[in-house]
Amino acid sequence: MSSSVFTTYLQLGFHHIFNLQAYDHLVFLLALCAPYVLQDWRRVxxxxTSFTxxxxxxxxxxxxxVVGYSPTLIETLIPVxxxxxxxxNLGRAGKAGTRPVERREATPIILTLPNLLAAVFGLIHGLGFSSYLRELLGRQSRPVLELLSFNLGVELGQLLIVGFILLLGFVLLRIFNVARRDxxxxxxxxxxxxALTLLVG
Structure with missing residues (x-):
């Protein structure tokens, strides 16, 4: 039974992020990956993972x-x-180079500013995911396995999405010679x- 539950919620997490109804999260991932190219895949x-x-x-x-929140506020903060x-990204594009600044070897990659910001923004997006998951769980009080598998499914979906973004960037930059800044x-x-359409809508 546990294996079945794990697989079910893994698939639900994957399909929740990997579909057009989650376009706000897809757009966030696009913005997050925009400054990077395929060779930066470890950074991405x-x-x-920081976001997750x-x-x-x-x-x-x-x-x-354990915590309460206003769905209306979260719907506003996600596009923010x-x-x-x-x-x-635009501030980075305005500089001479668009390649992310190389981190110091002494600084763990997970502690760099982009990763910390991704984690903070993930806190907001997690509240957006929660209403959907609570509907699935119903009255369950300790859905530990469901939470774990759902999060893993979301992570897999996100990695697949950013993989597509990086591959598209690779094709355009290397094969069609599109400028990285463009x-x-x-x-x-x-x-x-x-995002601005979501804010004013």
């Missing part, structure tokens, strides 16, 4: 009714996280436009 995995850690915390706390990410500006501009 670290970013996505953040949303796993609030997802668990909200699902278990996208806007802030896009503004950081790729960053177009993807960031698209994400920013959608």
């Amino acid at each position: 995995v670290a970013l996505v 850690v953040g949303h796993s915390i609030t997802l668990a706390l909200a699902t278990l009714n 996280t996208i806007v802030l990410t896009c503004l950081l 790729w960053l500006l177009v993807t960031t501009g698209a994400a920013l436009g959608i």
